Amino acid sequence: MTGRVYLVGAGPGDPDLLTLKAVKALQCAEVVLCDDLVGDEILEHVNPAARIVHVGKRGGCKSTPQAFIERLMVAEALRGNVVVRLKGGDPSIFGRGGEECEALRRAGIEHEVINGITSGLAAATALGIPLTHRALCHGAILVTGHAGEGGKVDWSALAATGFPLVIYMGARHVKEICRELIQGGMASSTPAAAVSNATRDTQRSVLTCLRTLPRDMEAAGIDSPCILIVGEIAALAELPASRNPEVVDRAG
Ligand code: SAH
Numbered sequence: 001m002t003g004r005v006y007l008v009g010a011g012p013g014d015p016d017l018l019t020l021k022a023v024k025a026l027q028c029a030e031v032v033l034c035d036d037l038v039g040d041e042i043l044e045h046v047n048p049a050a051r052i053v054h055v056g057k058r059g060g061c062k063s064t065p066q067a068f069i070e071r072l073m074v075a076e077a078l079r080g081n082v083v084v085r086l087k088g089g090d091p092s093i094f095g096r097g098g099e100e101c102e103a104l105r106r107a108g109i110e111h112e113v114i115n116g117i118t119s120g121l122a123a124a125t126a127l128g129i130p131l132t133h134r135a136l137c138h139g140a141i142l143v144t145g146h147a148g149e150g151g152k153v154d155w156s157a158l159a160a161t162g163f164p165l166v167i168y169m170g171a172r173h174v175k176e177i178c179r180e181l182i183q184g185g186m187a188s189s190t191p192a193a194a195v196s197n198a199t200r201d202t203q204r205s206v207l208t209c210l211r212t213l214p215r216d217m218e219a220a221g222i223d224s225p226c227i228l229i230v231g232e233i234a235a236l237a238e239l240p241a242s243r244n245p246e247v248v249d250r251a252g
Pocket residue numbers: 012013037087088089090091092093094095117118119120123167168169170195196197198199200224225226227
């Protein structure tokens with residue numbers, strides 16, 4: 001009999017942010033295909049009899065090609081296994097959950113997506129930023145800082161919306177992003193925050209403004225995985241209200 005696949009969001013890192021549904025899926029898993037952003041404390045919830053396969057970049061290897069992951073997922077389910085495809089944050093937010101569902105549909109395999117808390121929202125909460133505070137905005141935009149082969153992000157158009165931007169995968173490209181937002185008409189004094197490893201013991205953050213974000217991130221040693229939050233809302237971060245960089249080290 002064909003098994004089934006659960007695409008499970010592991011959340012941003014803190015194991016207490018797993019959903020009960022995610023834990024239940026991990027407990028009934030026979031095979032777990034795990035991304036590299038998922039920590040060991042989360043894997044403690046996996047059924048001890050399950051086989052865990054790391055399909056991420058851990059250990060300095062190149063990331064396992066997406067096509068290989070999809071084939072493995074399908075093959076394990078066709079063997080009759082209950083497969084959990086475990087991903088950081090939410091499976092469908094910059095997580096290729098859509099592509100994996102398509103592969104499962106094509107192979108006729110039953111599957112279910114289980115939400116996780118996406119790191120953009122977790123990063124905002126970690127800094128006490130109420131992302132859609134109605135006094136300041138009517139929405140927020142989740143956007144990738146690295147469109148890859150999918151084309152180019154139109155930062156001018158995003159600047160023009162006036163909505164706060166929650167930028168994933170932006171650490172490596174922060175200079176260009178800030179430059180293009182400013183060229184697109186966003187004030188260089190716009191509050192901007194960066195949070196790396198949100199909700200983990202290694203969380204670090206900086207609150208500054210668009211003009212100084214790249215420099216301050218570098219000075220604070222903030223690198224990937226990192227979320228950038230740009231917009232007036234970022235000034236509500238629970239840090240001293242100055243526009244000078246404030247580095248907050250969660251551990252100390
Ligand atoms: N599906 C994931 C996103 C995967 S893309 C989610 O919903 O969160 C990978 C990017 O997510 C990273 O480059 C970084 O921008 C972000 N990210 C993931 N975990 C993070 C964390 N704990 N803190 C900050 N950013 C994180």
